[in-house]
Amino acid sequence: MSYDYTLLTIPSPGSTPDLEFVYVESFDDARYLDSKDAVSAYVSLWSRLQAAALGPKESLDLLGAVAKQFS
Template sequence: MRDRDDVERQVEVRLERQKVIDRPDGPELNLILSESALRRDLGDPAAMREQLTHIATLANRSNVTIQIFPLGAETYLTASYNFIILRFGEEVASDVVYLETFTDADYLDSPEALRAYNRLWGRLQAAALGPAESRRLMLRIAGEMK
């Protein structure tokens, strides 16, 4: 179990990291979230409603694209794993796949891994709702939380 100081430090780091997206030269952020994650009851409904509304607001930014993978969409077995593709420029050779596990993290940069994760990303994007439809769904789920 983590001590209070450790948790507070992690919260501070995450809040600072969130500010990066607000910068004029901020990165482009493309997310696909599972609808099941949005509907999961993790505690206080008011806090969850506020978080969903905040995420929907972020989706209005020009450098942020959020898509929702709906419950009824065709599921790919590999879609249940979280992954992040980090792109550092136009050069594909600089891309890295980041995989976070329960106790560690891995960085993959082999051409085979990059191709596989880029293909998976494309399939997930095609199966997910579009950005506008995703935003409406987030707001509808937020409104359903009592």
């Protein structure tokens, strides 16, 4: 399953809060979500993805190890 989405923030002038929304793309549709709950859910998902991701050096090491298996 894939979660194709983009978190967007448009700065607002003055004391008005920034406009935050999520662009969600699927096979046959695309939507913009701007409810606080929806944006919060996708921000949380992004945080979990970042926490699970390898760092730059670890990513390069993994890619090198996989490349060795196919050479």
